[in-house]
Amino acid sequence: MRHNPPPTRSAPRAAARRQRLTRIAFYLHLWLGVIFTAVLVVIAATGIALNHKRGLGLMPDVTHAPSAPFEHALPLAQLAAIGLQAGSAPAGGEPMPLAHVNRMDVRPRDGYVKVRLRDAAVTEVTVDLTTGRVLHVGPRSDTFLEKVHSGEVFGDHWVLLSDAAAVVLLITLVSGFWLWMAPRISGRRRDDDAGPGTTPTSIPS
Amino acid sequence: MSAGVAVMLIGLFGVPAALLWLGHRLRRRTARQRAIFWWTLGGYIVAILVATIAAFWPPRHWSEADLLRGLAGFASLLLLPLLGAVIGAVLGAKDKHQT
Numbered sequence: 001m002r003h004n005p006p007p008t009r010s011a012p013r014a015a016a017r018r019q020r021l022t023r024i025a026f027y028l029h030l031w032l033g034v035i036f037t038a039v040l041v042v043i044a045a046t047g048i049a050l051n052h053k054r055g056l057g058l059m060p061d062v063t064h065a066p067s068a069p070f071e072h073a074l075p076l077a078q079l080a081a082i083g084l085q086a087g088s089a090p091a092g093g094e095p096m097p098l099a100h101v102n103r104m105d106v107r108p109r110d111g112y113v114k115v116r117l118r119d120a121a122v123t124e125v126t127v128d129l130t131t132g133r134v135l136h137v138g139p140r141s142d143t144f145l146e147k148v149h150s151g152e153v154f155g156d157h158w159v160l161l162s163d164a165a166a167v168v169l170l171i172t173l174v175s176g177f178w179l180w181m182a183p184r185i186s187g188r189r190r191d192d193d194a195g196p197g198t199t200p201t202s203i204p205s
Numbered sequence: 206m207s208a209g210v211a212v213m214l215i216g217l218f219g220v221p222a223a224l225l226w227l228g229h230r231l232r233r234r235t236a237r238q239r240a241i242f243w244w245t246l247g248g249y250i251v252a253i254l255v256a257t258i259a260a261f262w263p264p265r266h267w268s269e270a271d272l273l274r275g276l277a278g279f280a281s282l283l284l285l286p287l288l289g290a291v292i293g294a295v296l297g298a299k300d301k302h303q304t
Contacts, residue, residue, distance in 0.1 A: 031222075031225060034221045034224070035218055035221045035222055037221065037253065038217050038221070038253045038256065038257075038282060039217065041253055042256070046260075046261055049261065049264075058264060120265050120266040120268060121265040121266075122266075139264070139265060141264035141265065144261070147266075148260055153266070
């Protein structure tokens with residue numbers, strides 16, 4: 001036989017509090033979800049593209065074995081000059097100044113260095129470490145996508161936009177979970193008060 | 206902040222906020238307001254797709270010469286819902302006369 005505790009005086013107050021919380025969760029879920037839809041769509045789409053950046057050909061994928069020991073590698077300045085020359089050649093102009101080198105990623109195990117340039121397409125030149133041969137020239141598209149993903153594409157402070165979107169996503173997750181859970185809690189409480197044989201009722205409005 | 210970014214922000218946050226306001230108690234609103242709501246919403250959904258594709262295709266930083274991409278990526282979030290609202294207002298007014 002099931003034992004039902006007698007209803008307490010605090011029960012209606014708890015139900016009212018729960019109902020108020022459900023109402024807040026509903027409007028938070030609705031307003032924040034709708035207002036941040038576009039931002040979250042862009043973040044999700046760029047995130048998926050970034051996860052598959054190799055498959056989508058968004059970054060150069062050069063397979064290369066070292067042509068000589070790392071000790072015989074050319075000086076960094078010479079490799080940078082080769083990268084700049086190769087990177088600016090498609091534009092048909094003079095090689096860009098050294099300041100146009102964004103970074104150099106040396107890979108001793110693969111025997112090459114990636115010279116990334118500061119241009120709109122984020123051109124990356126892959127150069128053999130010991131011979132100085134240009135292995136590949138192409139845009140580093142994933143860098144641009146990363147900037148769109150983080151909001152940095154508009155400026156340094158715009159990362160706050162993706163932060164806000166992340167917070168909104170958490171709030172909508174928690175509020176959505178509460179909206180799913182609240183009617184079940186209310187139904188269980190009512191079951192406990194009414195005794196066995198009753199069914200949970202609908203979402204409190 | 207550039208004018209393009211300001212337009213984008215209005216489209217990004219202002220349009221859905223206006224839609225939420227207009228969508229509140231939608232069944233009690235006039236036929237014209239309902240038509241404006243649905244057409245604006247349609248315009249906004251299309252604009253999200255257009256802006257998302259324009260934002261990262263081609264995946265390189267846009268320049269001032271990319272007029273079409275700038276329009277699609279920055280202004281479409283405001284312009285397409287506005288276009289939808291105008292169409293909704295015209296069609297909603299026609300419906301009202303017919304009934």
